[in-house]
Amino acid sequence: MKKVTLQYFAVLREQAGCSEERLETAAATLAGLYAEVQARHGFTLPLSMLRVAVNEEFRDWSSPLESSDRVVFIPPVAGG
Amino acid sequence: MPAFSFSTAVIDTVRGRAALADPACGGYATFEGWVRDHNEGRAVRRLEYEAYAALAEREGERIVAEAIAKFGVQHAACVHRVGDLDLGEMAVWVGVSSRHRAEAFAACRYIIDEVKHRVPIWKKEHYVDGDSGWVNCERCASPGAHEGHADHAVPRATGDRQEHGSGQVHAHAAMTSSHAAADFSRQIALPEVGAAGQRRLRAGSVLVIGAGGLGVPVLQYLAAAGVGRIGIVDGDVVEASNLHRQPLYGVADIGKSKAAAAAARLRQLNPEVTVAVHAERAVAGNLVDWLARYDLAVDCSDNFATKFTVNDAAVILGKPAVFASVYQYEGQLQVYLPREDWPCLRCLWPEAPRDGLVGNCAQAGVLGPVPAALGAMQAMQALKILLGLPVESAPALHVFDLLGMHWRSLKAARNPACDHSPRDLQTDAIDPAALELEYPTLAAARAAGLTLVDIREPWERAMDDPAARIEWHLPLSALLQGATALPPAGRYLIVCAHGVRSLALAGHLRSLGYPAVFSLAGGLAAVAG
DSSP: OEEEEEEEOHHHHHHHTSSEEEEEEOOSBHHHHHHHHHHHHTOOSOGGGOEEEETTEEEOTTSBOOTTOEEEEEOOOOBO | OOSEEEESSOOOHHHHHHHHOOTTOOEEEEEEEEOOSEETTEEEEEEEEEEOHHHHHHHHHHHHHHHHHHHOOSEEEEEEEOEEEETTOEEEEEEEEESSHHHHHHHHHHHHHHHHHHSOEEEEEEETTSOEEEEOSOOTTSTTSSTTOSSOOSOOOOGGGTTTOOHHHHHHHHHTSSOSSOOOHHHHTSTTTHHHHHHHHHHOEEEEEOOSTTHHHHHHHHHHTTOSEEEEEOOOBOOGGGTTTOTTSOGGGTTSBHHHHHHHHHHHHOTTSEEEEEOSOOOHHHHHHHHTTSSEEEEOOSSHHHHHHHHHHHHHHTOOEEEEEEEBTEEEEEEEOSSTTOOOHHHHOSSOOOTTSSOOHHHHOBOTHHHHHHHHHHHHHHHHHHHTOOOOSSOEEEEEETTTTEEEEEEOOOOTTOOOOOOSOOOOOOOTTOSEEOOSBHHHHHHTTOEEEEOSOHHHHTTSOGGGOOSOBOOHHHHHTTSSOOOSSSOEEEEOSSSHHHHHHHHHHHHTTOSSEEEETTGGGGSBO
8 A cells, every 4th residue: 555645726625625635545556546536535527637746746647656655636727 | 068057166268168169160259257346336345146056057058059049150158157256257258159250249249148137146246345235147238238348337226225326216217207107116126127127028018818816916017017018808897796806996897898997097007008908808819819919928817718729829929928727715827938848738738628617716706815816926927028037947837725825836848749739719610621711800700710810011001990900910922031930830811902812822821731721702802890
């Protein structure tokens, strides 16, 4: 199991009910991690509309997940 | 030898010269900046230079590369001292070798001027009377400063010496000779601005798309800073629910055009600013036409369709764009710069998000200071672009959470799968095989998502009503000489007087591989208005 820190923004934060959480996961990739938390929090946004960053850098969804990674899920926002 | 470097020891000009030697070169020009014994009438004893090395080296290397490309010289390099320097010591060295002398001189001059203006280097002067102060490193950019002095020539004052510094007073008087109201002295006092920077702002122009929660602070700060020309694009009217986060407007403005009401307030704020009003929604068909007349775009819109349209227009025209969006207590900020290595909005969001899937301010709610904070940062980025200062060390999406007070800068890279080309434009069904299209009005063509290009000669345009003109003008003669070109990514409607030249050009461009170039059938003679 890997221990990671997750951070949520915008509508994901609202749906998760928190802006940050630590969790232990068996997910191998970032896509797997999103599927896991999507099921748990009921996120409505599909993965294809989001971007993911690990340790302050954008990554592909197929990138492997490492222990102690800091993962940020970012939905696009448009308010002005 | 790197193109730009810092040195803590005496600059080795022999080594620098050897690194630029080339049998193909017939000319070698150098510039040396020396520590002088006085500044602003005060006797200087020694100097101390300090630089933000990581950023400064990158910007310095960019400047040298620009000079090589711009003047076609063979080799160029610049070395700047940091640390303590005594009188007479060399503070900066520039060397250029080229086939002929003219380019060598020009490139050398360009490098020293740009280094002075753009590279973050600070200088601390130690005076004979024991006092000291950090002062500007942007001196040579000011006209008249080059003659008679190798370096350190323009008098100016810093904040801690305003009482007896005369430079600031001169700069102020020079910038405000015609209007007593405008006083830019507090920003001219900044080393990175100075009198030369203020002139850049005055010569600058910005198109602001959206005059709402983000747009209001952007417009206020750009006008107040003395940006010479500002365009406002907004098709909405002021509503009562806007006022809590758009305090440029008052209750008396409710129901009025936002763009017009904002323009009126900006003219009060700074009568020197020229404000253009575009009281329409920005669409693919009109935005390229408008943005062509400005230095950069600031996107303050509240929907994805407009944001991507602004992105596409900036990419097509090769202009910078500053984007921001907010959601409740959060904001995102991103700058697009027209450089090979810089990501556009589509690089970051390959699947252009659809409006309605994530909430806007009306549905999700917003507190005024959130767009105000993001808008103020957009204004800051826009001013840096106009001033020619480094915008950021690397492209990034900055994500702000003003409830939790977190700020993350996520490094963004150019997406190799993104060709930066416009997609999802609001288009009617246009037959791509057609070469000629008929429209009753130019507005109808714009609404179909086409960018209008007037290819008539300047003397033909001179007779038009200026208000009805197509703003993007590329005369056919210039296009045929190769003096200017249409960027390939775009959907164009070529317009001439009667549709003959435009049809020929559209056919020619299609044969060159332009996928979406059309000719207005019958030309301007066939459309109303």
